[in-house]
Amino acid sequence: MSFPAAKSLLLPQNAYSAFLFDMDGTILNSIAAAERVWGRWAAAQGLDVEAFLPTMHGKRGVDTITALNLPGVDPLVEAEKILRGEIEDVEGVVPIPGAVEFLSALPPERWAIVTSSPIDLAKRRLRAAGIPEPRHMVTAEDVTIGKPNPQGYILGSERLGARPSEVLVFEDVLAGIQAGEAAGADVVVITATHSHEIETGHPRIPGYLDVIPHVGEDGRLSVRLRA
Numbered sequence: 680m681s682f683p684a685a686k687s688l689l690l691p692q693n694a695y696s697a698f699l700f701d702m703d704g705t706i707l708n709s710i711a712a713a714e715r716v717w718g719r720w721a722a723a724q725g726l727d728v729e730a731f732l733p734t735m736h737g738k739r740g741v742d743t744i745t746a747l748n749l750p751g752v753d754p755l756v757e758a759e760k761i762l763r764g765e766i767e768d769v770e771g772v773v774p775i776p777g778a779v780e781f782l783s784a785l786p787p788e789r790w791a792i793v794t795s796s797p798i799d800l801a802k803r804r805l806r807a808a809g810i811p812e813p814r815h816m817v818t819a820e821d822v823t824i825g826k827p828n829p830q831g832y833i834l835g836s837e838r839l840g841a842r843p844s845e846v847l848v849f850e851d852v853l854a855g856i857q858a859g860e861a862a863g864a865d866v867v868v869i870t871a872t873h874s875h876e877i878e879t880g881h882p883r884i885p886g887y888l889d890v891i892p893h894v895g896e897d898g899r900l901s902v903r904l905r906a
Contacts, residue, residue: 688883688884688885688889688890688904689882689883689884690867690882690884690890690902690903690904691847691865691867691882691901691902692882693847693865693901694895694897694899694900694901695841695845695846695847695865695899695900695901696789696839696840696841696842696845696846696899696900697789697790697791697836697839697840697841697845697846697847697900698785698789698790698791698846698847698849698892698900699790699791699792699793699832699835699836699839699846699847699848699849699859699864700782700790700791700792700793700848700849701737701792701793701794701848701849701850701851701852701855702792702794702796702801702804702805703736703737703794703795703796703804703851704736704737704775704851704852704869704871704872705775705849705850705851705855705869706774706775706778706782706792706808706810706849707772707773707774707775707778707804707805707808707810708771708772708773708774708775708808708871708872709769709771709772709804709808710736710872711770711771712765712768712769712770712771712772713735713736713765714732715768716761716764716765716768717731717732717735717761718732719764720757720760720761720764724747724749724752726747736852736854737795737826737850737851737852737853737854737855738795738825738826738854739758739795739819739825739826740757740758740761740762740795740797740819741754741755741758741819741825742795742824742825744757744758762797762799762800765800765803766799766800766803769803769804769807772804772807772808773808774808774809774810775869775871775872775886775887776871776886776887776888777886777887777888777889777890778810778886778887779809779810780887781887781890781891781892782810782811782813783811784891784892785892785900786894787813787814788814788815788839789839789900790813790815790839791813791814791815791816791817791835791838791839792813792815792816792817792835793816793817793831793832793834793835793848794816794817794818794819794831795819795825795826795831795854795855796818796819797818797819797820798816798818798819798820801816801818815835815838815839817831817834817835817838821834822834826854826855826857826858827853827854827855827857827858827861828858828861829843829858829859829860829861829862829863830858831858832846832848832858832859832861832862832864833862836862836864842863843862843863843864844863844864846862846864846865847864847865847866847867847900847902848862848864848865848866848867849866849867849869850866850867850868850869851868851869851870851871851872851873852877853877856868856877856879856881865881866879866881866882867881867882867883867884867902868881868882868883868884869883869884869885869886870883870884870885870886871885871886884902888905889904889905890902890903890904890905891903891904891905
């Protein structure tokens with residue numbers, strides 16, 4: 680995969696009270712592991728695996744299964760089975776290049792993860808990728824409706840003591856982008872794991888190798904090009 684030169688990156692131009700990060704595809708890459716587990720499940724259900732897999736990223740498992748409306752399938756039971764499989768299979772889960780350094784440079788009280796993954800899976804994948812657990816994290820158990828509903832990003836903002844309008848959301852998939860938009864936050868799209876470009880008017884960066892977080896004299900956060 681080829682990335683644009685640093686000078687062509689589209690960076691957020693504002694400064695923020697806090698940063699909120701999606702997890703899978705945004706700070707770590709778990710695509711191979713997730714698609715192995717979900718692919719086996721989809722095949723067992725008689726689904727078109729190739730058509731199904733792109734639809735399950737960025738959402739809670741129970742929401743994905745519920746939306747399929749499969750006869751005789753209990754979404755809660757099946758989501759639990761898939762969760763166990765995902766916790767066991769973290770082969771190939773790696774950080775997005777530069778993500779560990781970028782996160783480590785942020786004040787710990789000023790950023791959080793907002794993920795559609797359940798807490799046990801989130802912790803397992805963070806460990807596998809070598810990313811320390813943040814002080815604040817919103818997971819599937821913390822919301823009643825998952826992305827693209829904005830509930831998670833609103834809650835993440837509250838936990839950091841910020842209004843959503845003062846927050847920058849880092850996302851990689853449409854459901855998460857829509858959740859950030861609906862919360863009233865600014866969004867930057869991470870394209871590191873994209874095989875097809877997402878149509879978006881939001882700023883976008885391929886990863887974190889060419890950018891650094893900046894903390895202003897007023898304490899507000901921004902994203903700048905690495906010198």
